[in-house]
Amino acid sequence: MNSRDTFADRLENAAKARQALLERARAKDRSNDPEFIARQETRAAAARAREEREIERRNTKRAEQEAARAKAIAEREAEKAAQAALEAQRANRSLREQIEMLAAQKATRDARYAARKARKK
Numbered sequence: 001m002n003s004r005d006t007f008a009d010r011l012e013n014a015a016k017a018r019q020a021l022l023e024r025a026r027a028k029d030r031s032n033d034p035e036f037i038a039r040q041e042t043r044a045a046a047a048r049a050r051e052e053r054e055i056e057r058r059n060t061k062r063a064e065q066e067a068a069r070a071k072a073i074a075e076r077e078a079e080k081a082a083q084a085a086l087e088a089q090r091a092n093r094s095l096r097e098q099i100e101m102l103a104a105q106k107a108t109r110d111a112r113y114a115a116r117k118a119r120k121k
Helices: 007-028 034-120
Strands: none
Touching: none
16 A cells, blocks of 8 residues: 555545455356356256156155055955855855754654554554
């Protein structure tokens, strides 16, 4: 600095330095650069596409889980129905066997009765 510099000169120099810094910062500012804007838009589009794919993946996975759950429920219901049919068959067979046993017992009783009648004659 020169000893003849006045306060006004120093203020003017400081203002010029600030203006130079501001111009350098503006020159480095990429928000006005078309390539920078294009890259930013490309990145934003890629991020949106990535997010959409992730949502689609989640929806697909959820649908697969629901389908698997529905299939498992249907299989369980079919198994219950088969078990109920088997139980019904067993009950019918048991009922048939009881009827046959009662018929055999009646036939045996009738045969004894007929034999007793035949002896009395």
